[in-house]
Structure formats: structure tokens, C-alpha cells
Amino acid sequence: MSSKKILIIDDEPDVAAYLSAVLEANGYKSYATSDIKTAMEQVMNLHPDLICLDIVMPDETGISFYSRLRQNNESKTTPVIIVSGIIDSEKFDFRTYVKDDSIPPPECFMEKPIDVDVYIQKVRELIGKNSSTENGDKN
Amino acid sequence: MVKIHQPRTEIKIKPDVKTYSAKTENIIFREMFQQIPYNIAVIDRDYNIVEANSNFKDYFGSWQNKKCYTVYKKINEPCKDCPTKEVFKKGDPVVADAVGIDQYGRKTHYVAHVLPIKIKRDGEVEYAMEMTRTVTETDRWQQEYQILFDRVPCYITVIGEDYRIVRANEAFRENFGDVLGHHCYKVYKRRNTKCRNCPAEKTFKDGKVHQSGQQGIGKKGQKIHYAVSTSALMRGSDSVAHVIEISNDITAMKKLEEKVIDAERLGAVGQTVAGLAHSIKNILMGLEGGKYIVSLGLNKNDKEKINQGWEMLERNFDKTTSLVKDFLSFSKGRLPELKMLNPGSLALEIVDLYKAIAAQSGIELKSEIDKNVKAAPLDPAGIHTCLTNLVSNAIDACIMGKQKGTEVLITVSEIRDKLIFEVKDNGSGIDYEIKKKIFTTFFTTKGGGGTGLGLLTTRKIVQEHGGKILISSKKGKGAKFTMEFPRKRLMALYKECKV
Secondary structure: OOOOEEEEEOOOHHHHHHHHHHHHHOOOEEEEEOOOOOHHHHHHHHOOOEEEEOOOOOOOOHHHHHHHHHHOOOOOOOOEEEEEOOOOOOOOOHHHOOOOOOOOOOOEEEEOOOOHHHHHHHHHHHHOOOOOOOOOOOO | OOOOOOOOOOOOOOOOOOOOOHHHHHHHHHHHHHHOOOEEEEEEOOOEEEEEOHHHHHHHOOOOOOEHHHHHHOOOOOOOOOHHHHHHHHOOOEEEEEEEEOOOOOEEEEEEEEEEEOOOOOOOOOEEEEEEEEOHHHHHHHHHHHHHHHHOOOEEEEEEOOOEEEEEOHHHHHHHOOOOOOEHHHHHHOOOOOOOOOHHHHHHHHOOOEEEEEEEEOOOOOEEEEEEEEEEEEEOOOEEEEEEEEEEEOHHHHHHHHHHHHHHHHHHHHHHHHHHHHHHHHHHHHHHHHHHHHHHHHHHOOHHHHHHHHHHHHHHHHHHHHHHHHHHHHHOOOOOOOEEEOHHHHHHHHHHHHHHHHHHOOOEEEEEEOOOOOOEEEOHHHHHHHHHHHHHHHHHHHHHHOOOOOEEEEEEEEEOOEEEEEEEEOOOOOOHHHHHHOOOOOOOOOHHHOOOOHHHHHHHHHHHOOOEEEEEEOOOOOEEEEEEEEHHHHHHHHHHHHO
């Protein structure tokens, strides 16, 4: 069984590099893009198992991109983790940003900087432990 | 009573129809007397009305056995300036205008044609025929026009070819003072010469309507913003004799606009704190990431990973430093340290500093320095920071625009006692949404490349110099940032600094 694919969308290259390193160390295959304009195209080509999404980006907010993901049949059910510096994960209310009830909140919100263990646990919950996991998994 | 002109008195009808007789003629004249759209009364030398048509009766009421002045004016003695008296005396017809009272007691303005009637060819004038036509309607229009002119909530002036005001409505006089005969530019703007881009001048030239937004000074020294439209009053068909300027006062709107901006700015304080937290969290994430990757590399003895992690650490420590530096210079509240400097050489320093960096990305950094610009009191470090920020922004915009042949131009000039620095690029431009936020938050479009404090700091320094900063840009078409420093304010600050 091939590795699960995870797409990271964040305009901060260092954040993307960090998340990639964490995911790769846990046996997932990671892809990163800092350009939200071409991100949808990448989602369509790659069919990732999970998407990690930032909110504050220059050309489009992560919230708006997320709404588009959910309106597209091909990405409608792809799990999404929003990782952002502007959210307080406990108080964050998705409905203040997206009024449209037909768009469900994303599977998970996470505040920057992330706790690596919590992050990986969440990824596993959402797409399962990767069959090819052999590195970095200390459990 | 005013004599207007002498009307013709001879009316000839040619009785050349067979059936036409003296009797028919009589009937025709009687019909005409009754139906003609005039009020007609015949008066004898003692001012008794001896005959009148039905129009007259309908208008002034019953007349039998009454004196003309009782009927026309409801008074008990002859009028002082009676035109009919003149007709009896001289035997010539007279036209006059007068104010009387109709049968319902309403004031009425009329024009009277008074004709002498002689029964004997060489005898004296025995009767006077008064034909009156009311002009109350015209009069009312005039009044309406006057009220409109004065009360319409606009400023209206009529300007002659010599740019002197020949008429001004009440609203204008109230706000600009009594100004008839003065030059419009003196009155509107307290200038001694014609304004640049004067819309009235254009209308004088082409006779067409022109519009423009202007700022003037009222009689109490208050700023008045107005939107003016100029129309031509033609002399004949081809030359403009006067220009009417109709202006809408938009001062209140401007003030409201300023309040909205203030409110937005206050809202932005909250956003600024959130923005600062966001920047810090991203930096922390980079530091954590660097640490994680270094330890990953150490565990696996992977030198490449260690290097990657170490670079991330370095980069994010640098970011912390520049964030703190920007934040400090932003929050510093101080008077600028002014020194007499040549503004042009400040600009040239920046060109030297950035020329090579710009060239690396294929961008030409140019400068245009007006040699007539004299030394001015400026804070060298502050202006250096401003120009650095603007130029590096312009270079980034050119890189983001991804076009060929991009350039950044710094100009130093002086217009009307204002020292002006301008940084212009033909890069990616700024759209409206971003323009709104540009000075208010830790706003950056540069992803990891900016702290979002550069322009905020720039504006602060410019304001500390008593100046202002203006942006003009369209998405995709480059941007122009202008810093304006009025000399007067710079000098005032300079004196303050020295004390």
C-alpha cells in the first residue's frame, strides 16, 4: 500500500518545511505549495488524502479556499486541518466566517505553533496510520 | 409709472367685402371690444369709467359709477403718477406699468396702454382708453427664479470675462462674504492669480459644461470642499459673455469620510494587535520547525537535515530582530531630529544603496532630482527609512508584477512651497481592498518576506515632519507613493527643535 498523500498550503515556506518534515518523519508523503492560486489545480491532480491549510495568505484566505474545496465534488470529503496563527483553537467559531450552512466546518483547527504529537495524532485519526510507517514513530 | 414706448395708434380695416356695412363694422368692433384678451376701460376727464369690457369686469369687479382709481387700486383719490392724466394733457398714447388690486383683493402687476380718444377731429381729448394686461405670471416667475437662485443649496456665481464675480447667490454670500466685483480666485481660494485647471476658463474657451472638485476658503477661514460645474451664458451665438458656476458644498461629506477613516483606523488598532500576534506565531512556528528538523538530522546523522533546520532557525531569529526593530521604530513617539539637508542627495543615497539589488532582478532604479530644490530641515535617519521602505516596496512590486522592462523612479521636486519625494514603479500595482488596509495593520502581501510595518512606519515619520503620504495605483498598473512636506511646517518644526 502506497503512502498517504498530504498537501500543505501555506505562504510561509518555513511553516511548510516544518509540517513536511513532521509528516515525512511519520511515513506520510507530503507536498507543499505557497501559491494558493494554483493550489486547487494541485488538489485536482494529486487527490490528497488530507489537506493542511493556512488562513492568512496574500491572494485568497484559507477560509475562502476551504469553502471552494467543499463545493467541489472531487474534494468535498477530503479531510482538512486548518493550521493558523490567527485562530485560538478553543474559541474559534467557523460560522462567524462562513455563514453558509451547507459548508460543514473543517475536521480540525490547530493554532500555530503546533504541538507535534497532537498534530500527528490528529492526522492519524483522520486518515489512519500509514502502512509504510517505519521512521520517527516512537510509539 | 414708467413710460416704455409709444405704440402705433392707426388701425385700418379695408371695407371691401360687398356685404360689409357700417352696421357690420359696429358689431365687429363691439365683439372685439368684449373678446380681446385685454382689460379695457374708457375713462373721461374726471376719471369716471364710462365703459369697460367684460374681461375688465371679471378682473377688477363692477365699475359702473366708479372712479378709475377706486376700481384699479381701491383708493379714494387719483394716483400721483397717473399716466392717463398725461394722455389727456398731451394727447399722445402712453404705455406704463402699475400695481393694482383685483376684485378679490389680490395684488396685481399690469401693463397699461393708454390711448387718447377724440370725438371731434381737432377737439381736445375727451376720453382715454386704457388697455391693461396683467403680468403677474411673469412677475411670479421672476420671483421663483430669484428664490431658486438664492435658496437652492448650492453656491452660484456669475463670472465675467475678467474673472470678476458679477452675481452671487445668498448661499455663496453667506459662506464667502459679499464679493461682487472681486476676482473669483481671490474669493474662492484667496489666490492672487487664476487657478490651475480652472473649469470656468475652459467654459469661456469652448462654451461647454465643465466639472471639477475644488477646495476653497470661506469668509471665516474655514475649508470648503466643493464640486463645481461651469456653464456658459452666451453673447449671441458664438461667444461666451459670462460663466455661471454652480457648486455643491461637499465639506460635510469629506468630514464624514475622514471620520470613517478614523473609525477604520481605531478598528485597525485591534487588528494590529491580532496582526502582531499572527506574525509572532509564524516566527515561533519557524523556530520550532528549525529545532525539530535539526534534532531529526542529529538523530539520523543527516547533515543535510541539520543544515536545513539551522537555516530555518537563523532565518526566523532574523525575522524576530527585524520585527522588533520595526515595532520599536513604529512605536517611538518623538520629534524628528531636523537638520538642514539637501533633499536630492538623500534620494541619491538610496539610489546608490539599491541600484545593484534592483538590477539583480532586472529592474532599473532611476532618479530625477530638480536642482532648484533648496535645502530643507529633515530628519536624515527618518527620511532614509521612508525612502528605503518605499523603494524596497517598489522593487518587490516589480518582482511580483513579473513583467519585463520594469523600473523604479525616485523624484525630488518642489511645487507651491511643498517639498515632494515621489517613488513610482510600474510593477504589480495595488488594488482597492489592499489600499484601504495599507497603512492600518501589520499588513503584508509578501508572505514570509515582510513584517507589515514598513508603510505604517513611513507614514508615521512623514506625519512627524508635518507632511502627508499619498498613494495612487491600480492593480496591475504600478504604483506611485508621494510624500509631501509643506516648507512652512518644516520651518516651524525646525524652530521648535532648536529651542
